[in-house]
Amino acid sequence: MAPSPNQEASNTPDDTVTLGAVGEFGLIARVTRERIQPAATLLGPGDDSAVVAAPDGRVVACVDVLVEGVHFRLDWSSPVDVGRKAAAANLADIAAMGAVPTGLLVGLAAPRDTPVEVLEGLADGLWAEAGLVDVGLVGGDVASSSQLVVSVTALGTLEGREAVTRSGARPGDVVAVCGRLGWSAAGLAVLTRGFRSPGAVVDAHRRPQPPYAAGPAAAVAGATAMIDVSDGLLADLAHVAEASGVRIDLRRTAFAIPDRLRDVGSALGVDPVDWMLTGGEDHALAATFPPSTPLPEGFTVVGAVEEGTGVTVDGEAHEGPSGWQHFT
Amino acid sequence: MAPSPNQEASNTPDDTVTLGAVGEFGLIARVTRERIQPAATLLGPGDDSAVVAAPDGRVVACVDVLVEGVHFRLDWSSPVDVGRKAAAANLADIAAMGAVPTGLLVGLAAPRDTPVEVLEGLADGLWAEAGLVDVGLVGGDVASSSQLVVSVTALGTLEGREAVTRSGARPGDVVAVCGRLGWSAAGLAVLTRGFRSPGAVVDAHRRPQPPYAAGPAAAVAGATAMIDVSDGLLADLAHVAEASGVRIDLRRTAFAIPDRLRDVGSALGVDPVDWMLTGGEDHALAATFPPSTPLPEGFTVVGAVEEGTGVTVDGEAHEGPSGWQHFT
DSSP states (O other): OOOOTTOOTTOOTTOOOBHHHHHHHHHHHHHHTTOOOOTTEEEOSSSSSEEEEOTTSEEEEEEEEEEBTTTBOTTTSOHHHHHHHHHHHHHHHHHTTTOEEEEEEEEEEEOTTSBHHHHHHHHHHHHHHHHHTTOOEEEEEEEEOSSOEEEEEEEEEOTTSOOOOSSOOOTTOEEEEESOOSHHHHHHHHHHTTOOOOHHHHHHHHSOOOOTTHHHHHHHHTOSEEEEESSOHHHHHHHHHHHHTOEEEEOGGGSOOOHHHHHHHHHHTOOHHHHHHHOOSSOEEEEEEOTTOOOOTTOEEEEEEESSSEEEETTBOOOSOOSOOTTO | OOOOTTOOTTOOTTOOOBHHHHHHHHHHHHHHTTOOOOTTEEEOSSSSSEEEEOTTSEEEEEEEEEEBTTTBOTTTSOHHHHHHHHHHHHHHHHHTTTOEEEEEEEEEEEOTTSBHHHHHHHHHHHHHHHHHTTOOEEEEEEEEOSSOEEEEEEEEEOTTSOOOOSSOOOTTOEEEEESOOSHHHHHHHHHHTTOOOOHHHHHHHHSOOOOTTHHHHHHHHTOSEEEEESSOHHHHHHHHHHHHTOEEEEOGGGSOOOHHHHHHHHHHTOOHHHHHHHOOSSOEEEEEEOTTOOOOTTOEEEEEEESSSEEEETTBOOOSOOSOOTTO
8 A cells, every 4th residue: 555645754854755755656646647648548547457549450569768877867857858758769669660659658666765746757758748649658657766767668550551670671772861860969968078058959868859750651651661760870770781681871971960960069079970870869760762762751861772781881881889889 | 789799898707798798689689589479479579669469459558667676586586586477467467457468578677787697587587477378578678777677568458358447346246366365475474584485485476376367257257347466455455446436345254274374374473364465466366246247267255345435354444554565
């Protein structure tokens, strides 16, 4: 049984209300109260499981884990930002299959002394991002831990289409991207150096803006393979190249450098194209299309699929890291 | 990009291969290799998302978070046991809706120095438990953290039936349970006192044996409400009583005390019925049925639904805790 809401034993000295004070059920009540579930949520939070519509007889599902100090810092990002980012990382994985999201679940592990308002902010962020694609937070679980860990599961529907996997790229296809590249990396570079501006790139790091609708649009247009850019374009396209048994060659000059990235790059002495090639967390979509396919709005051709293996830039191997280094 | 498999920098001095050494992709390769996916897995691990069958146009979904030191101890349970328990907790939540599981996803956060064999054992346990109900581990994510956190998502199908929620119990219904009660609590009591036997109750704590098939069977038989006993029978039935707007009264004499529990209770000076009423983690199923419903095999009547609120035992409030105390 959850402690009663007026239990104060676990409050910190400054009267911050903590997770320990309200308990699991108190938190769940706070973050589910007065939320409006969309039509796809057939049964929302409050039972052993949720029930979500899967209209074409299949469900698309993925999970992403974000850890405080590894994927986010609460001195750099607000709890709302963290919630948005956790949802965005998953919703982009649904979009990358050519699917449309139908619901989110969250598995949360948090220290007992976590202020409830941090967790409420996190839930607000999850709901805000979910609202962009008309889905709800349909279920979850909360446990006590030493470090804040947010594990989000996203569900989606393919609307009767085939899933666009990583393995369908064929020599002759074009490679195209949709959404921001390098913005989050530029923002992280700024924050790492102790700055808080320019706001545009710092905000991009805090709150990715994946082009959710572009995923289904690419599927409809005939995309042969697709991936969301979470680790870095080179690193993620390497998965497509490997799964498809092809080489992907990018053209450096095909990347139009946004003025903001050029300015930040100049200030920090970094070639902004490197951020665009190796920066993750913007959750752009990268897809391959048969040649002469009319591309959906927002996609720009940046390279071609060829015979061979690996990812090259202008025919050459890229020097240096190709993206986010897991566990290093 | 994942570190190359022969990278040794993160190995511990005794040459244990760690998560940090093999990296995220190395771990995923190890735990997905040579696994056979059942028919419901339309697209398994290795892409942005998985695709799972949802034959009646709906998907049942739930998430449970297990934290090392809170929900399990690796000196008391093997990694395989932890994996089984994490899967069981979720699969029981699917069964408690009257649904049949279709797939599992896992969000894992683990310290970099975690031996890979611990995580392989955990994956083996997830697969072993999933195999009991013919489902696969269809996807997941791995992140670096200071504490081992296992967040499992289970998916299921209602096979065309309505979900059995917590809110359908009506005065006059009988309350029945299926599966073990109190065994895990007795095992925990033994372990907490520094013993490792009797093996039957210790094993019950390490590896719950939820009666998965009893959930759909109860739904088919006409169960009006159902819940899985994860926190303790009294605590969990309190959710049913609250959601249904009824009182639930249990009969203490209706609980047949297994000899094992009686023996352990005698040795430790505990009334075994208290374990049966308040012990969680066995993941028994508790359901209500209209009077005179022929109960499915394995269900035993232990009480009745009445007008009122709360849960009573022989008409009286239960003294002491009613189950697992979250965050206390």
